Amino acid sequence: MATITVRDLDDEVRSRLRVRAAENGRSMEAEVRAILEEAVRPSRLERRRAALARFRAAAEAAGGMDDLFDAIPPRDSYSPPREVDLGP
Template sequence: MPSITVRNIPDEVHRAIRVRAAMHGCSTEAEVRSILEQAAKPEGRLKLGTLLASIAREAGGLTDEEFALFDNVRDRTPAAPLSFE
């Protein structure tokens, strides 16, 4: 797993992160990972699939009922593994 070194963090920021970690009952390192994850992947972010589905609906694409019909007839058998010999 990759690691990051962050230098020159102001003392008050480091202290605030330590306090926040203690309030959450975790290490400072775990708290920093949590902060980075929340910043990089926020809860309310729009995911690609949701965006594409909304574009298709606006363009007159499949309705949910039509998609359900299509999804029910899809072949769900697993694909055979490739042979390279």
């Protein structure tokens, strides 16, 4: 694990950090870790772009989009949903 030292932290920032940590039931150190983890977590857009890139790579490996979609069985090949009796 790495250690980071933050120098010249404004007193107001430190005070707000202390309050925020207390509100979340964490130490100031744990609160700073949570803030940093959230700041560098991939955004929803980045996750979607990564998923699309994986899909495109899978399509390319399968021989292209057409071959990939051809591998999906036709809708009429699925069995119909079964009926469920929920009683009176």
